[in-house]
Amino acid sequence: MKLAIIGSGNIVHDFLTITKDLKNTELTAIIGTTRSIDILDQLKSEYHIGAVYTDFDTALAESDFDTVYVAVPNFLHYQFAKKALENGKNVISEKPFTVKLAEFIDLKEIAMKNHLVLLEAITNQYLQNYVDLKEKLPELGDLKLIESNYSQYSSRYDAFEAGKILPAFDPKKGGGALMDLNIYNIHFIVGLLGRPEKISYLPNIERNIDTSGILMLDYGNSKAVAIGAKDSVSPIRKTVVQGNKGSIVVNGPTNEMRSFDVYDKDKNLLEQVDHNIYPHRMYQEFVEFEKIIQNNDLKEVATRLQHSEDVMWVVDQALKSAGLKLE
Ligand SMILES: NC(=O)c1ccc[n+]([C@@H]2O[C@H](COP(=O)([O-])OP(=O)(O)OC[C@H]3O[C@@H](n4cnc5c(N)ncnc54)[C@H](OP(=O)(O)O)[C@@H]3O)[C@@H](O)[C@H]2O)c1
Incomplete structure (x- = not known):
């Protein structure tokens, strides 16, 4: 794919480290702000990116990329993805796909109408360890409980407490612990069980944003709890899946x-699994994106989009249940 990257922040720096191993990706352009022009120029020279732009319209007019990787703050995903799709480009959007479910549905409809690829960059869905875990699920018998904790104290929380509100903590920019960290747990759980019957989100709220929170998902005969925290940390960042x-x-x-361990009902360790084929978590998803785009595999896109829609639906219900409004 001929890729245009939008953004030059943390995740773009991370992503660029794997591009030497993405054999079917050409780094055609990078688009950012005038504020970050020095960073953009430095990334261009370090990673041999075709061109730098500080305006997306100019990039669309002048450059010949076929796919856009949207890696800007959450509230901007929708507008960049929409413009890209309307200009005939495939889109890979960072998580969370959009801030609102309605925005996601709008993007999906434009992509489907124009036979374009639209995908969410959500690492866990593409990791071999996740694929293998799904296959092993029947060995656990009847699934009873899932407990998932992703807590990571954010350096941006210190700034937030000091009164400087960065996008990750800004309700007007789709911030918060649910959107930033718990979203991975939601993908993990929804990828196994689909849409729950009931949803309840219990957030810790400061200045109208959830700095941490507990999400409860009721599947009838099984229940899941997902914890995400940006304001505190735990030495335990694990997920436990329990069956009878x-x-x-x-x-x-x-x-x-990174790996998972399988236990029998007497707590004997049966197997330790690590089948992730590359050390960096983003590699497997991008190899898959290359394939899907090369083959214009719209059937696979539809499957992936259904999963993302289920996740966006859970997010929508969770925010409503807590009376949280993100823009
Ligand atoms: N998949 C993962 O593991 C992972 C990890 C972290 C983040 N993410 C996701 O990636 C996205 C970005 O997160 P991040 O941590 O990289 O944020 P970040 O470090 O704050 O970077 C955001 C980037 O977007 C740029 N930007 C802002 N407004 C723009 C505009 N109008 N046009 C072009 N560029 C613009 C910023 O430029 P300036 O600095 O000049 O404003 C900055 O380069 C978020 O959606 C986040 O959820 C994913």
């Missing part, structure tokens, strides 16, 4: 799924 015949413990947060 055994359990699985996922080591590390749900964005990486």
Whole structure:
């Protein structure tokens, strides 16, 4: 794919480190703000990116990329993705897909109408460890409980407490612990169980934003709890999946799924699994994106979008249940 990257922040720096191993990706352009022109120029030279732009319209007019990677703050995903799709480009959007469910549905409709690829960059759905965990699920018997904790104290929380509100904590910019960290747990759980019957979100709220929170998902015969925190930290960042015949413990947060352990019902360790094929968590998703785009595999896109829609629906219900309004 001929890729244009929008953004030059943390995740773009992270992503660029794997591009040397993405054999079917050409870094055609990078688009950012005039504020960050020095960073954009430095990334261009370090990673041999075709061109730098500080205006998306100019990039669309002058450059010949076929795919856009939207890696800007959450509230901007929708507008950049929409413009890209309307100009005939495939879109890979960082998580969360959009801030509002209605925005996601709008993007999906434009993509489908124009036979374009639209995908969410959500690492865990593409990790081999997640694929293998799904296959092992029947070994656990009847699934009873899932407990998932992704807590990471944010350096931006110190700034927030001092009165400087960065996008990750800004309700007007789609911030908060649910959108930023708990979203991975939601993807993990919804990828296994789909849409729950009942949803309840219990957030800690400061200045109208959830700095941490507990999400409860009721699936009838099984229940899930997802914890996300940006204001505190725990030495335990794990996910436990419990059935009546055994359990699985996922080591590390749900964005990486470094490995998982399978136990029988007597708590004997049966197997330790790490089938992730590359050390960086973003590699497998981008290899898959390359394939989907190369083959214009719209069937796979539809499956992936249904999953993302289910997640966006959960997010929408969760925010409503807590009376939280994000823009
Ligand atoms: N997949 C993952 O593991 C992962 C990890 C972290 C983040 N993310 C997601 O990636 C996205 C970005 O997060 P981040 O941590 O990289 O944020 P960040 O470090 O704050 O970077 C945001 C970038 O967007 C740029 N930007 C802002 N407004 C723009 C505009 N109008 N046009 C072009 N560029 C603009 C910023 O430029 P300036 O600095 O000049 O404003 C900055 O380069 C978020 O949606 C986040 O949820 C994903």
